[in-house]
Amino acid sequence: MSELIYLDHNATTPTAPEVIDAMQEALASLWGNPSSAHAAGHAARAAVDNARDELASLVGCRPGEVIFTSGGTESDNLGIMGVARARRQAGNRLVISAVEHPAVTAACAALAVEGFETVTVPVGPDGRVDPDAFIAALTPSTAVASLMLANNETGALQPVALIAAATRLRGIPFHCDAAQAVGKMPVTMDDLGVDLLTLAGHKFYGPKGIGALIVREGTPLSPMLHGAGHEGGRRSGTENTPGIVGLGAAAALARTEIHERVSHARKVTALLLTRLRSHFPDLVIHGPEDAAARLPNTVNVGLPGILAHQVVAEVEGVALSAGAACHAGTPEPSAVLMAMGVDGQTALCSLRLCTGRGSTPAAMEEAAAAIATAARKTADRL
DSSP states (O other): OOEEEEOOOTOOOOOOOOHHHHHHHHHHOOOOTOOSSSSHHHHHHHHHHHHHHHHHHTTTTTTTGEESSSSSHHHHHHHHHHHHHHHTTOOOOOEETTOHHHHHHHHHHHHHHHTOOEEOBOOTTOBBBBBHHHHOOOOEEEEEEOOBBBOOTTTTOOOOHHHHHHHHTTOOOEEEOOOOTTTOOOHHHHTOSEEEEEEEEGGGGSSSTTTEEEEOOOOOOOOOSSSSSSHHTSSOOOOOOOHHHHHHHHHHHHHHHHHHHHHHHHHHHHHHHHHHHHHHOOOOOSOOSGGBBOTEEEEEOOOOOOOOHHHHOOOSSSEBBSSGGGGOOOOOHHHHHHHHTTHHHHHHEEEEEEETTTHHHHHHHHHHHHHHHHHHHOOOOO
């Protein structure tokens, strides 16, 4: 594993040593129930509160607006289903984009049995929605709207802030799945102007199984988990103290490193793309051509005539993906690329490459060469 060139940071990130240390200490000493009134409970509660403060500082919200969850999927479900059910009397319309994560689309589909209808706004060839088209889909009967900040497959950044201004004027709660963006670029509630924000710890060097939904004060939300009323009555269940501590440590690390991470990611990702183009002159970028319109660490490339899943299986010493990790192992065209108008065969020839903190220029040179070697081998078998 130490020699593996890891280019799959959008699937998950390696847990930072600082996070591991914090979690080990929590597992050893913070075993009390945070709701208990004795000393062990107080210690656990203090650690949870500290992590809440760290996360609030990272995304620019009040600590009380942080709801700890089991990860991005739960946060998306709670954000959309919780608001839709709380605003049932306002209307039954849900507005999303055509490239949302399955945690969003499936949540909307589940609401259909309760009488809600989903309006899906298409994206252009660059994977971005037309803000005017999204805003036009908003009607007085819209219960909630949702738009991801950064696409997990192409890295395309959506015009969230522009659309948020319109939803605010209309009194429509606006949810943003920012799981792929938090920790990879600056993300704050005020800059985006959204009412709800999803994030996941394992996407920015924290542990798996922990995430958060940020809910602006005053946003209506019906809980999905019912019990003793933890997290201000919004998400019942005894808090995952070690996971929350790890998330807090990851947030603190991201806050101090964020500008360095952006600069580094842009540099190594651009180098990787340059080297790949030297090996594949007809290489295609799926998503915005302008790197500033993509996540700093992400590029989705098409290698015409070369099946991506075969390259993934053949390449030596490099971890990469032929699409989202949620669909790994299934050689089917990416729904995201298809929504962008990419034909099925071309979509099957596309690789997602995502750099991270540990990516080095030398590794990018090696990775491009290894991908080219694997591509030649797979082409020889056709």
